[in-house]
Amino acid sequence: MSSAVERTYDVVVLGAGSTGENLADIAVRGGLTAVLVESELVGGECSYWACMPSKALLRGTEALVEARAVDGAAQAVTGEQDVDATLARRNRFTSNWDDSGQVTWVDGAGIHLIRGTGRLAGERTVVVDTGAGEVRLTARHAVAVCTGSEAAVPPVDGLDAIDAWTPREATSAKEAPARLLILGGGYVGCEMATAWQALGSQVTLFQRGERLLDGLEPAAGEAVAASLRARGVEVRLGCEITAARRDGEGVVATTSHGDLRGDELLVAVGRRARTSDIGVDTVGLEPGEYLEVDDTMQVDGIPWLYAAGDVNGRRQLTHMGKYQARQAGAAIVARARGEEVSTADWSPFVATADHAATPSVVFTSPQIASVGRTVAEAEEAGLPHRVVEYPIGDVAGASLFADGYTGTAIAVVDTEREVLLGMTFIGPAVAELLQAATIAVVGEVPISRLWHAVPAYPTVNEIWLRLLETYRG
Amino acid sequence: MSSAVERTYDVVVLGAGSTGENLADIAVRGGLTAVLVESELVGGECSYWACMPSKALLRGTEALVEARAVDGAAQAVTGEQDVDATLARRNRFTSNWDDSGQVTWVDGAGIHLIRGTGRLAGERTVVVDTGAGEVRLTARHAVAVCTGSEAAVPPVDGLDAIDAWTPREATSAKEAPARLLILGGGYVGCEMATAWQALGSQVTLFQRGERLLDGLEPAAGEAVAASLRARGVEVRLGCEITAARRDGEGVVATTSHGDLRGDELLVAVGRRARTSDIGVDTVGLEPGEYLEVDDTMQVDGIPWLYAAGDVNGRRQLTHMGKYQARQAGAAIVARARGEEVSTADWSPFVATADHAATPSVVFTSPQIASVGRTVAEAEEAGLPHRVVEYPIGDVAGASLFADGYTGTAIAVVDTEREVLLGMTFIGPAVAELLQAATIAVVGEVPISRLWHAVPAYPTVNEIWLRLLETYRG
Numbered sequence: 001m002s003s004a005v006e007r008t009y010d011v012v013v014l015g016a017g018s019t020g021e022n023l024a025d026i027a028v029r030g031g032l033t034a035v036l037v038e039s040e041l042v043g044g045e046c047s048y049w050a051c052m053p054s055k056a057l058l059r060g061t062e063a064l065v066e067a068r069a070v071d072g073a074a075q076a077v078t079g080e081q082d083v084d085a086t087l088a089r090r091n092r093f094t095s096n097w098d099d100s101g102q103v104t105w106v107d108g109a110g111i112h113l114i115r116g117t118g119r120l121a122g123e124r125t126v127v128v129d130t131g132a133g134e135v136r137l138t139a140r141h142a143v144a145v146c147t148g149s150e151a152a153v154p155p156v157d158g159l160d161a162i163d164a165w166t167p168r169e170a171t172s173a174k175e176a177p178a179r180l181l182i183l184g185g186g187y188v189g190c191e192m193a194t195a196w197q198a199l200g201s202q203v204t205l206f207q208r209g210e211r212l213l214d215g216l217e218p219a220a221g222e223a224v225a226a227s228l229r230a231r232g233v234e235v236r237l238g239c240e241i242t243a244a245r246r247d248g249e250g251v252v253a254t255t256s257h258g259d260l261r262g263d264e265l266l267v268a269v270g271r272r273a274r275t276s277d278i279g280v281d282t283v284g285l286e287p288g289e290y291l292e293v294d295d296t297m298q299v300d301g302i303p304w305l306y307a308a309g310d311v312n313g314r315r316q317l318t319h320m321g322k323y324q325a326r327q328a329g330a331a332i333v334a335r336a337r338g339e340e341v342s343t344a345d346w347s348p349f350v351a352t353a354d355h356a357a358t359p360s361v362v363f364t365s366p367q368i369a370s371v372g373r374t375v376a377e378a379e380e381a382g383l384p385h386r387v388v389e390y391p392i393g394d395v396a397g398a399s400l401f402a403d404g405y406t407g408t409a410i411a412v413v414d415t416e417r418e419v420l421l422g423m424t425f426i427g428p429a430v431a432e433l434l435q436a437a438t439i440a441v442v443g444e445v446p447i448s449r450l451w452h453a454v455p456a457y458p459t460v461n462e463i464w465l466r467l468l469e470t471y472r473g
Numbered sequence: 474m475s476s477a478v479e480r481t482y483d484v485v486v487l488g489a490g491s492t493g494e495n496l497a498d499i500a501v502r503g504g505l506t507a508v509l510v511e512s513e514l515v516g517g518e519c520s521y522w523a524c525m526p527s528k529a530l531l532r533g534t535e536a537l538v539e540a541r542a543v544d545g546a547a548q549a550v551t552g553e554q555d556v557d558a559t560l561a562r563r564n565r566f567t568s569n570w571d572d573s574g575q576v577t578w579v580d581g582a583g584i585h586l587i588r589g590t591g592r593l594a595g596e597r598t599v600v601v602d603t604g605a606g607e608v609r610l611t612a613r614h615a616v617a618v619c620t621g622s623e624a625a626v627p628p629v630d631g632l633d634a635i636d637a638w639t640p641r642e643a644t645s646a647k648e649a650p651a652r653l654l655i656l657g658g659g660y661v662g663c664e665m666a667t668a669w670q671a672l673g674s675q676v677t678l679f680q681r682g683e684r685l686l687d688g689l690e691p692a693a694g695e696a697v698a699a700s701l702r703a704r705g706v707e708v709r710l711g712c713e714i715t716a717a718r719r720d721g722e723g724v725v726a727t728t729s730h731g732d733l734r735g736d737e738l739l740v741a742v743g744r745r746a747r748t749s750d751i752g753v754d755t756v757g758l759e760p761g762e763y764l765e766v767d768d769t770m771q772v773d774g775i776p777w778l779y780a781a782g783d784v785n786g787r788r789q790l791t792h793m794g795k796y797q798a799r800q801a802g803a804a805i806v807a808r809a810r811g812e813e814v815s816t817a818d819w820s821p822f823v824a825t826a827d828h829a830a831t832p833s834v835v836f837t838s839p840q841i842a843s844v845g846r847t848v849a850e851a852e853e854a855g856l857p858h859r860v861v862e863y864p865i866g867d868v869a870g871a872s873l874f875a876d877g878y879t880g881t882a883i884a885v886v887d888t889e890r891e892v893l894l895g896m897t898f899i900g901p902a903v904a905e906l907l908q909a910a911t912i913a914v915v916g917e918v919p920i921s922r923l924w925h926a927v928p929a930y931p932t933v934n935e936i937w938l939r940l941l942e943t944y945r946g
Contacts, residue, residue: 051931055873060546067540067550072559073533077540079549086545093873319930326924346925359929369929400528400566432902435909435926435934442926443918451799452819453908453915456832456842457792458524461908 004127004134009035011332012126012139013146014118014278016106017044019309019321020146024111026329032336034111035137037118037128043102045148045168045310046318048094053171054191056090058363061198065365066428069402083176083199090171097172119279120145124304127279141336142306144328145291145299146321147278149271149310157243162251164244165266167192173264176200181253181262183241185212187362188268190224194364197233204260206236206253207269213362217375217410217424220368227365236260273311295343295350297328306332314351315358327351346442357441361431366407369434372422372441373412384416390466392427397458402428409463413471418447425463433461447471477600477607482508484805485599485612486619487591487751489579490517492782492794493619497584499802505809507584508610510591510601516575518621518641518783519791521567526644527664529563531836534671538838539901542875556649556672563644570645592752593618597777600752614809615779617801618764618772619794620751622744622783630716635724637717638739640665646737649673654726654735656714658685660835661741663697667837670706677733679709679726680742686835690848690883690897693841700838709733746784768816768823770801779805787824788831800824819915830914834904839880842907845895845914846885857889863939865900870931875901882936886944891920898936906934920944 011027013020016038024034041048060081068074095101106113116130118137126143128135151166153159165173170192176199182189185207197203205212205228212221212235225235236257243254250263276288283302285291290313292300297312299305308328309321331349334341345352362368378385392398392407399405407427414421423437440450451468455461484500486493489511497507514521533554541547568574579586589603591610599616601608624639626632638646643665649672655662658680670676678685678701685694685708698708709730716727723736749761756775758764763786765773770785772778781801782794804822807814818825835841851858865871865880872878880900887894896910913923924941928934 046930052869052873055931059873060543063540063543063546064549067536070533070536071562072555073536075555075558076537076550076552079551082545082548085548089544089876317930319927319935322930323925323927346922348921348924353925353927357925357927359927361929361932396525397528400525400532403562429905431929431932432905432934433908434932435906435928435937436912438928439909439912439918439923439926440916443913443916443922445912445916445918448821449819449916450912451821452796452826452830453912454792454796454826454830454832455908455911456834456904457519457790457795458528459834459904459907461905462792464908 004136006136006138007035008138008140009033009112010140010336011142011144012137013037013144014126015044015146015148016042016113017146017148017309017321018046018318019148019325020044020144021106022322022325023144023146023308023329025109026326027332028110030329030333032141032333036106036111036113037126037137038113038115039117041097041099042106042113043099047102048097049168049171051318052093053090054195055363056093057086057171057195057199058191060086060089061195062365066402069404069428071403081198086199087174094172119277120282121279122282139304142304142332144306144308145278145311146309146325147274147311149316150274151267152270152272153267154269156241159244159267162244162246162265164251165264167266167268170266170268177263178202179250179262180204181206181251181260181265182268183207183253183265184268184270185209185221186268186270187213189266190228190362190364192266192268193228193233197228197231202232204234204236204262206239206241206255206257206260208238208240210237213368216368216370219408219410220362220424220426223366223426224362224364224368271310271316273313275311295352295354296331296341297324297351298331314354317358317360320354320358323353324351353442357438359434359438361434363431366427367430368424368426369430370422370424371434371438372420374422374424375410375412378412378421383414383421385421386413386415386471387411388413388467388471390463390470392425392460392463395460395462395466397460397462398427400458401460409467411467411471413447417444419444420447436461436464477609479609479611480508481611481613482506482585483613483809484615484617485610486510486617487599488517488619488621489515489586490619490621490782490794491519491791492621492798493517493617494579495795495798496617496619496781496802498582499799500805501583503802503806505614505806509579509584509586510599510610511586511588512590514570514572515579515586516572520575521570522641522644524791525566526563527668528836529566530559530644530668530672531664533559533562534668535838539875542877542901544876554671559672560647567645592750593755594752595755612777615777615805617779617781617805618751618784619782619798620747620784622789623747624740625743625745626740627742629714632717632740635717635719635738637724638737640739640741643739643741650736651675652723652735653677654679654724654733654738655741656680656726656738657741657743658682658694659741659743660686662739663701663835663837665739665741666701666706670701670704675705677707677709677735679712679714679728679730679733681711681713683710686841689841689843692881692883693835693843693897693899696839696899697835697837697841744783744789746786748784768825768827769804769814770797770824771804787827790831790833793827793831796826797824826915830911832907832911834907836904839900840903841897841899842903843895843897844907844911845893847895847897848883848885851885851894856887856894858894859886859888859944860884861886861940861944863936863943865898865933865936868933868935868939870933870935871900873931874933882940884940884944886920890917892917893920906936909934909937
């Protein structure tokens with residue numbers, strides 16, 4: 001083997017998804033040199049196989065649902081959603097799985113890019129197999145692992161042999177399968193069931209658990225299950241898969257509810273860390289495990305090693321990965337300068353929102369938008385709290401938005417500190433309601449002050465007034 | 474004249490619009506007795522001739538604009554908006570101008586209602602002409618004037634003789650006039666031009682000033698003018714009316730741009746206080762003028778007299794009237810109990826948001842949502858500030874929401890206190906983005922903390938991250 005090319009950077013970033021890109025960008029803006037190592041497409045999962053394509057698939061359906069819900073406008077919607085045009089729009093949002101635009105951005109940001117498979121090789125060292133040779137990278141200040149996660153495949157007889165869809169295939173499929181089986185009722189399963197049923201598939205969504213969208217407020221999963229069923233999706237709960245096989249007609253899933261048949265089977269049962277083949281063993285860590293980090297994303301016990309995004313297992317959401325990247329990037333820059341890095345809650349160097357105020361939106365119909373603690377989480381944490389619920393459809397702005405608007409807002413209030421701990425909105429188009437709750441939770445704005453945050457009339461946001469009135473009693 | 478019926482209440486409220494209803498409700502919840510006096514429909518302007526019908530007229534058009542902006546969904550919108558169904562929906566939202574639902578609510582809230590024309594008659598006294606006699610009301614603790622405002626008619630030759638439309642006729646019209654002239658490019662003029670042009674009228678919007686939506690950020694009026702023109706509205710700025718007359722064909726407005734002809738002329742040039750015929754002279758005030766109040770809505774120099782809502786001229790918006798009613802109601806209850814009433818900013822008894830954080834939404838296309846100080850207002854107040862602008866369409870969530878999304882966010886940041894002073898969103902469907910900004914302004918959440926309020930990806934609210942990044946530079 002010829003000797004490797006050697007290069008030194010202040011910061012070496014493994015993985016050029018949105019997290020890695022942001023972390024490298026912050027480092028360069030802070031005056032450091034940075035290199036991104038990427039074996040697939042620059043831009044990562046979110047750009048090509050997750051957020052962007054899934055939301056592009058869903059948006060048209062949602063826009064039509066909204067128009068059909070307004071008498072007078074509904075009469076104009078006399079045609080059908082154009083599936084080909086919808087898929088073509090999705091393709092545009094993924095740049096047809098071409099990352100040249102992202103590469104241009106990386107270049108313009110002053111970040112170096114090396115394409116190839118990077119692996120840790122001891123302290124501050126990453127070796128990249130570029131296909132045309134090796135590049136040995138040394139990091140003066142930090143190596144940041146931003147390799148993300150990949151779809152987990154459960155140990156089911158035959159499942160690994162049938163070429164099942166992962167979320168990648170589900171978001172990038174070129175046409176709607178006639179019959180789509182979906183294993184797993186988390187947000188991926190629910191979103192993909194919503195999208196493909198609308199685009200022409202007969203979808204069967206099944207899972208072992210009794211509740212969709214587990215981890216969110218129970219009302220969320222109930223609302224989505226009811227809506228999926230109303231749209232023709234077969235939703236099977238308490239339905240355990242025991243084996244899978246392909247036959248001439250497609251895929252057969254053997255389950256506790258009998259055999260389920262489809263043309264494709266999407267497995268969406270969770271994620272696993274992409275750490276199995278990146279040399280974490282060379283620095284004493286366990287391959288395949290999430291990397292444990294502190295709130296600056298520094299890996300426990302290894303001060304030069306950071307892990308941000310899905311790979312640390314904290315909050316597997318694009319926006320939280322980017323947030324962690326901003327905070328970790330700031331910490332790396334400050335430490336490189338010998339500056340003090342406060343690890344106090346809400347400092348510029350820590351990802352406190354990971355614990356206290358993680359927002360998430362499930363783009364189903366109804367949408368589910370939540371931030372902070374659920375009722376169950378407040379209970380588990382032993383926090384003194386009160387739950388306030390209000391039907392969103394009773395707000396004038398919601399009834400104007402859509403005839404028969406049905407939704408619920410669930411607020412969890414800390415009764416000792418009199419601040420909002422969490423909020424869940426269930427209903428059409430609630431995604432954009434969430435930021436208000438996020439700011440209230442993060443800002444720890446007292447309830448007595450929130451009384452002065454008057455919602456404009458008549459908007460759906462008048463739900464805030466109703467919740468506060470209900471809290472006051 | 475027979476002797477009047479005499480009754481005594483803790484609180485006498487003149488005017489049963491949304492402000493009066495809320496104030497009476499707070500009083501009754503606080504253990505006081507309250508009576509509402511109303512000469513027209515219970516529920517007031519907002520319910521029958523303003524917010525509700527105008528937004529009902531606009532919503533269908535907006536929903537179709539949104540569906541047409543998504544390739545794939547657009548192909549399903551092959552028909553036209555059904556004008557009759559839209560008008561029928563508007564009628565439902567005004568309960569066909571029948572107030573029995575509101576009367577039921579008032580009754581259920583334990584508030585008395587007297588229909589008739591009420592007038593102040595000296596200290597703590599209101600005399601109501603019920604048509605069938607007089608009722609003399611004495612207030613133990615407070616009289617609250619919530620009579621609102623009415624359309625102002627400018628002193629233009631002939632204008633008072635042509636039966637011009639006020640906003641009442643514009644929101645309640647039973648059909649679209651073929652040609653509609655609108656005098657005044659404030660929010661009423663712009664909303665009604667948007668609504669009726671979409672529902673079949675050829676609208677001409679004209680005003681003396683050079684800028685629509687004066688008082689908001691200049692970019693707001695520019696965006697709305699451009700959009701109205703693109704939809705076929707004739708927008709004439711710097712166009713002064715000098716006379717008006719009816720002729721056989723309809724209405725002729727003589728202007729500095731020549732004669733403008735329409736079937737109807739809507740005059741929407743502002744409001745004036747409804748105080749000309751309510752006996753304010755019996756307590757030493759000037760009829761026809763706005764009632765000057767302190768932050769608890771107490772009329773200057775008359776401790777038993779309150780004025781909330783449009784009639785005090787502070788912030789003529791339904792939601793601010795209701796807010797003032799809540800604060801004034803709390804103050805009246807506390808004072809009746811002999812409790813101390815703090816008049817410090819943001820106390821439960823004062824309407825501080827009137828000065829610092831008044832939200833407003835103009836339901837045009839694009840929508841204009843704003844809160845707090847504009848750039849000009851920050852300058853005028855001599856506040857150290859920085860303006861941060863960002864094109865909303867550059868946010869991934871916005872491009873997913875609508876192809877070619879065009880919009881702007883304008884943030885005004887206090888550079889000394891490092892808090893948000895004001896925010897304006899210009900763009901499709903921005904109405905629901907506003908509450909986040911309202912909470913940030915009201916909560917005085919430091920910019921350094923707002924960094925932790927992570928917007929969910931991919932939503933339009935990611936504009937927050939872009940604004941903060943731009944501010945950081």
